[in-house]
Amino acid sequence: MEEPGTKSSPRDRIVDTATALFRKHGIRGIGVDAIVEAAGTNKMTLYRHFGSKDELVAECIRGQAAHADEKWAKLACEYPNDPVGQLGGWIKMVANYICTEVHGCDLVNTAIELHEDEHPARAVIAEFKTVHLRKLAEVCRAAGAADPELLANTLYMLMEGARVSRQINGADGPSARFMRVAEAAVAASIAAGVAGAAEVG
């Protein structure tokens, strides 16, 4: 409807600004007044586009999830028909997140901060994380892991643990070993899978 690049719409500015401010101060740590002021707009525009602050939060989360989906799709393109390479790429991507996004996963942080069960953002978060885990398991299966679901669960726990630990124990904490541990888990599972297949075959 509008050329992007010339001048972003108030709606987009609100979402982008809110995402950044929520990340920095937490959901409850920033008010809508501060958001609209930083976005260079006003409160009425915010409430016309999003019915409530909670809906704005959900929209921000949706944007983050979409961005993560893109990253995942790019990974599949980079390693076509190479699930083992995809697993390695995923590990590298997560390791990169740990180094650059020091504050952890926004979806996890939001889920932990929001204690209301009926919050619209919760469903978005749960859906995304479930799909992420399923995709990971599929890649593990394609890579020939002995127990693909077990490997996916292991990698998932390591990822979440590393990103949480990065915030508390710092860069030199356990998260520094994430890549090494994850790669070892993948190698062991694939080796066992090959051995198992050989036994059968």
Added chain:
Amino acid sequence: MEEPGTKSSPRDRIVDTATALFRKHGIRGIGVDAIVEAAGTNKMTLYRHFGSKDELVAECIRGQAAHADEKWAKLACEYPNDPVGQLGGWIKMVANYICTEVHGCDLVNTAIELHEDEHPARAVIAEFKTVHLRKLAEVCRAAGAADPELLANTLYMLMEGARVSRQINGADGPSARFMRVAEAAVAASIAAGVAGAAEVG
């Protein structure tokens, strides 16, 4: 100064009540008015004992950390001179936490919710988690792990990841496999340690 059991002091009631309410609603989700009302006391008593809400938060965290230290000490008593047994006990303890404390680790949740770097609770949390990790590494070393620090970091990431995942992916998510994965990691590391020692010896 006062017999415990007859009637708890207002101070203790405030800490216990605040801990429970913070857990249920989050730090920013509950006000001091609600805390003192639930504790059967008043705001002035709270502010006479703790200079601010932030200090009360830090005191609650200190209490939780002390409780966790007790659990750890009990573990050492249950498996005297048996570091391998202690590792198994630790895994079982964490697995039990995952099942019973569905909302995750209060220290982690608080650290994620509090975005102010200078918050008095942050130092308490970082200190406790660092000590926990060091203790874990010492037990791994005593148990004869090939790379004790690596094993400790692995177990730590699995623990944090499992407890976070429990909140988002539910009981049937990756956290259901925590015990199995953790025990396998311990077994593999100890086996490699024994093999390495045999090579040397």
Added chain:
DNA sequence: CGTAAGTGTGACTGACCTGTAACTATCGGG
């Protein structure tokens, strides 16, 4: 009895919060 420490009470401040209302300004398409 006297005193002192700890505790309870309710009113209060000033700031901040989400959300609404009424009105005005801009701008593109018919």
Added chain:
DNA sequence: CCCGATAGTTACAGGTCAGTCACACTTACG
């Protein structure tokens, strides 16, 4: 040139927040 949609302005409602104050009460101890 007007219409309708989008956006901006100002003001405010109705709450909640942390934190303070003066004052009264209970309890224990000498």
